Each structure stands twice: as structure tokens, then as C-alpha cells.
Amino acid sequence: MVFSIISRLVNGVKEGVKASLEGVTDIGSAIVDVVKNTAVSTLKGTGEVVSKGIDATASIVKGAIFGVADVGASVVGAIKGIVMGTINGVIEAGGQQDQAVKGAVSQAIHSAKELGLDIGDTAVEAVKGSVEAVKKVGGDAVEGTRQSIIAALGAAKEIGEGAVTAVKDSLSAGVEGAKDIIDTIKED
Numbered sequence: 001m002v003f004s005i006i007s008r009l010v011n012g013v014k015e016g017v018k019a020s021l022e023g024v025t026d027i028g029s030a031i032v033d034v035v036k037n038t039a040v041s042t043l044k045g046t047g048e049v050v051s052k053g054i055d056a057t058a059s060i061v062k063g064a065i066f067g068v069a070d071v072g073a074s075v076v077g078a079i080k081g082i083v084m085g086t087i088n089g090v091i092e093a094g095g096q097q098d099q100a101v102k103g104a105v106s107q108a109i110h111s112a113k114e115l116g117l118d119i120g121d122t123a124v125e126a127v128k129g130s131v132e133a134v135k136k137v138g139g140d141a142v143e144g145t146r147q148s149i150i151a152a153l154g155a156a157k158e159i160g161e162g163a164v165t166a167v168k169d170s171l172s173a174g175v176e177g178a179k180d181i182i183d184t185i186k187e188d
Contacts, residue, residue, distance in 0.1 A: 013038055013060050014063040014070070016063075017067030021067065027077075027078060031068070032084045035085025040089045043093035057103025059107075061086050061103070061107040062111050064086065065115070068082065075112075076118060076125060079112075080129035081129065082129070083125070085133075087100040092137075098147055101151060108123075109123055120170030123156070124174035127145070127152055127175050130148040146181050149182060153185065156168075
């Protein structure tokens with residue numbers, strides 16, 4: 001039951017993003033609002049269990065990434081906007097910051113692997129998008145940064161040791177304060 005809801009959510013977001021972006025020349029500036037509006041309308045139409053969880057957030061990110069890929073745009077270039085739009089939309093629809101951040105950042109990295117994209121670059125864009133989104137909704141930016149980095153490292157760990165190294169190196173070089181946060185996270 002939950003799988004079919006999630007699958008429909010991914011496909012619905014993918015088609016909505018594709019339809020909204022077709023013919024748009026500057027996808028980078030349009031993507032945040034397109035994904036945010038798609039997230040809000042999609043989540044308000046689903047049940048409470050799905051709309052509040054990490055799975056729904058991840059489904060929105062996955063659908064948006066595949067929608068961008070289908071219109072032939074640079075997916076890595078759109079990751080920041082996809083993550084920002086998703087987090088803003090999920091929070092506006094009543095979701096929690098921590099779940100929105102974790103679901104969005106983790107899924108961006110998993111989708112990057114699935115599409116053969118650079119996982120390190122994707123992690124940097126996802127974390128930057130997450131932090132901007134948290135700031136925009138008036139959340140705790142420091143905690144949002146920490147949550148994003150932990151989510152990125154968790155997703156990389158699920159992929160493999162090479163992904164963990166790529167994500168750590170890219171985040172340390174590309175996100176202000178990331179190295180300090182990474183150094184404080186205990187290895188388990």
C-alpha cells in the first residue's frame with residue numbers, strides 16, 4: 001500500500017515538474033518555485049502518514065530529479081533548487097524540518113548514483129540548497145547545516161566507502177563549516 005502511494009507520488013511529481021519546465025529556458029531560476037508548488041499541492045492531496053515522513057520528501061526529490069533529467073537539463077545544476085523547493089514545500093505543507101532535510105538530501109545523493117552523476121558535487125549542491133531552504137523558512141541554519149551533512153554522509157555510507165570519501169572531500173571543500181561538522185561526527 002505505502003509503496004504504491006510512494007510510486008504514484010514520484011511519478012506525479014516527475015510529470016508535474018516535466019510539464020512545468022518544458023519550454024523554460026532558465027530552469028535554474030524556475031526550479032525552486034516549480035518544485036515547491038508541486039510539493040505543496042502533492043502533499044496536501046496525500047494522507048497524513050505519507051505527507052509528514054521522510055519517504056514523501058524523498059519521493060518529491062526523486063520525481064523532480066527525474067523530471068529535470070527528462071527535459072534534458074543539467075541535473076546537478078538543478079539539485080540545489082530541487083532540494084530548496086522540496087524542503088520549502090514540505091515545511092509549508094506541515095512537515096518537520098529534520099525530516100524534510102534528511103529526506104531531500106539523502107534522496108538527492110541516491111538519485112545521483114542512480115543516474116551516474118558526481119556524488120560529491122551533488123552532495124555540495126544538496127547541502128547548500130538545504131541550508132538556504134532552512135534559512136528561508138526561518139529555521140535554525142546551523143542545525144540545518146548539521147542535519148544536511150549527516151544526511152549526506154548517511155546516504156553516501158549506504159552507497160559505499162568511495163562515496164563517503166567523495167562526499168566528505170567535496171563538502172569539506174565546498175560548504176562553509178562542513179569540515180568542522182564532519183570532524184565532530186563520530187564514526188560508528
